[in-house]
Amino acid sequence: MNNGIRKIALIMVFSFVFLSLGLVYWQVVKADEMLDNPANRRAVYLEERITRGGIFDRNGVVLAKTEQTADGKVRTYPLGEMFEPLLGYATVKYGSAGLEATEAETLLGMKNPSILRRIQNTFELQRTGNDLILTLDSRLQETAYQSLQGKTGAVVAIDPQNGDVLALVSQPSYNAGTIEQDWDKIITKEDSPLVNHAFSMFPPGSIMKVVTSAAIFQAGLDTTELYDCEGSTVINGQTIQEQNDKAHGWVNYDLALAYSCNTYFAQYGIKAGVNHFLEAVSNFGFGRDIPFDLYVPVSSITRDDPLPEDLSLNLFAESTFGQGQVMVSPFHMALITAGVANDGKIMVPHLINSVLDSKQNSIYRRTPEVWLTPLSKEEAEKITSGMVLAVNKGTASPGAISGAQIAAKTGSAEPGGDGDTHAWYIAFAPAENPKIAVAVLVEHGGTGGGAAAPIAKAVIEKALELKEGEN
């Protein structure tokens, strides 16, 4: 009989061991997946117990905070619409969006907690999450917000030397503090206030010529060669026109960029060849995921393939000056501009400067690092001199400021369909030692020089004034 008992005992022990493997499966292997299951309300309930951390600008100005009132916790946004939809919202009723959503785990202190933190959590029922310190400067954000107000579009300002996002405005916006009351009004409003236009896709128009320039240089073409612009040209049966059919006469590369000469870039782009063009756009980040704290869609050259192997001649010609099927976000355009400004090196963009835990210990700090190097220093200087000429003599002159030399490029992109062109303006300043790079988009605003340049000018002036104050 003892033999039978031993066998049954063995079966029992084996079953219990098997059972504990089941626990390993759920508690270790599948734990994250189960937390994301839509039927699992655990995250929402846990959140109700945790006081969400605050969000601050680089100087400590409060952008979002949670206050304990008699009725419970209230999330307030003291600066109102200025930082929306960038910050987003966090509500029980409508979920969350923007930075509040993507950084929820950090704000709630649930992201990769240390062992010590876990033990603390075991004994503290009411907890406070981490604070986010952003790279944004609320003073610059205010200027950008005021300048763009009433229009539809986006402003992105970046420190080209380290990739810090200093201002990021999208219009129209909304007040996150009253989103539950205003929800129906917001979602039916024209031009989608909930959508961040800085991360939406638009045809770049002439600002694409900055990218095409790299292909022209890298193919070894002579940029001092003179080209006679007659106001239009026919390539492979397709007529390429200048804006308002203006004939620019004899131009070299610098003047072609300054006057934004479409036919020059089409002819020289084709001369450089499609391989150099596609390599250049790839080096500038087209067809690549942009490493950022928020999701930015991938910029694309054609509708079907963000970065195709080859282009038809007609589509290639249109792409050289940013028409055809080229699509890019204002945010990516700001990065491209910052790359030109920073001797050809695009820094990884940062929105989060640092993260502080509830005891104000720093648990994360961003470090500047290079993302892409689309240009050599010499090539970047060549483009800069063209952009400086554009400000001093060419289409970008409405953005000129006194006291500092800016380098800029306008764009007036055909939106496809009816309506005015999208007004673009990319700029950085001071040209010799850039401190700020800006991309401005006014949707259906008309010309870049007319609608977008004044906004960029205001932002750059403010940024330089603030830099002056720091030094």
Added chain:
Amino acid sequence: MLHRLSLRVLTLVILWMGLGVLKLDDMNENGFFLQGAVFSFLILAGALFEIFFCYQGDPYLLPVVQTILAIGLVFLARINPALAADQFIWANLGVIIYYAVFFILRDYRKLGEYQYLWGMLALLMLLLTLIFGVTINGATSWFRFAGVGFQPEELVKVALLLFLASYLSDNKELLRFGTIQVGKISLPDAKTMGPFVFIGVFVLGLLGAQKSLGTALVFFLLMVFILYVATERLLYLMVSVPLVMVTGAAGYFLFDHVRVRVATWINPWVDASGGAYQISQSIFAISGGRLLGTGLGNGIGAYQIPNADTDFIFSVIAEEIGFIGAMAVISLFIIIVMRCFCISIRATDRFGQILAAGIGILIGVEALIILAGVTKMLPLTGLPLPWMSYGGSSMVGHFLLLGILAGISHSSAFSVSQIPIGKQADAL
């Protein structure tokens, strides 16, 4: 003596730490200090009683059960303080019953003399439940008098075990070697096999009629395993496999809720807010616990899982004290089951041996089926986790068995074979 007390002190440390944390977290108003004090007193008094009466049985069995009991009480106090107040009373009563059974039942062998009485009692209790019982949660397994609900099937377990142990100790050889030759296999005759089959079919049939399918599964496995232990014939285990398949298939086609259970077992995520709500909430709670748990009182499952205080108490434990805590609980159950088998091997008579093994099998099977159910390794069947889930019937039933077990263990310590050679004459 110190050893005996130190295990009890460890159990009480767990209890008071748990109650203390709950009090600090404002989880319950009164803190259960009075109930906890009574419980602690009973545990310590019990230990002194054992010393005074020279208890020579297994020293680990009761302390381990009391530890499980303490963890269960702390979690009940956290999940549902009102029920925890009741459970403290049941736990105190259980400990008293344990010592009473041990003390009064001087010779457990007498229990083996009433073989058919136990069998008939088991059937009668089930029959009366079916006729006069109340239906709760789909199963007609409750008796209700004077406002207190009682589940007779918990006592049926005791009666059935006593019947099985005495029947098998009487008929072991006949069942093992058989008297009728069928081809190469020798089978026992109808007269020998008759009572076992008769009781088995009726007990399982009545439980099926009550729709207590989880309990039916426990009883079935108990009978098969105990038959194997007594006879060591693989044939009996083999026969049970097709039996399980046929009855399982029959249950699947006969009962709607069995089909739902199986469907939600295969894929709970399709209907996670409907039919599969329980099991998916249980899985969410368990996986939410991760390695170290959310901390006592911090979990969500205690509010979210239906029946968190009975069938799903383990899910709440796994969430709040994590994998580490859940493994500790599982280990405690392994210890209990293994101690039962140890007692069985050391027992001096056949009846005691089969009875002790049967108790081990019963506790192991019960724990395994409900734990495998809440972790989605088997389809869910509603069963209480012994000594942990809320419920007086289960508590009383299991402490009755534990008391008998203590008796078996105690008397085997005094058997001649256990006494060193040379001193046997003195002992006798």
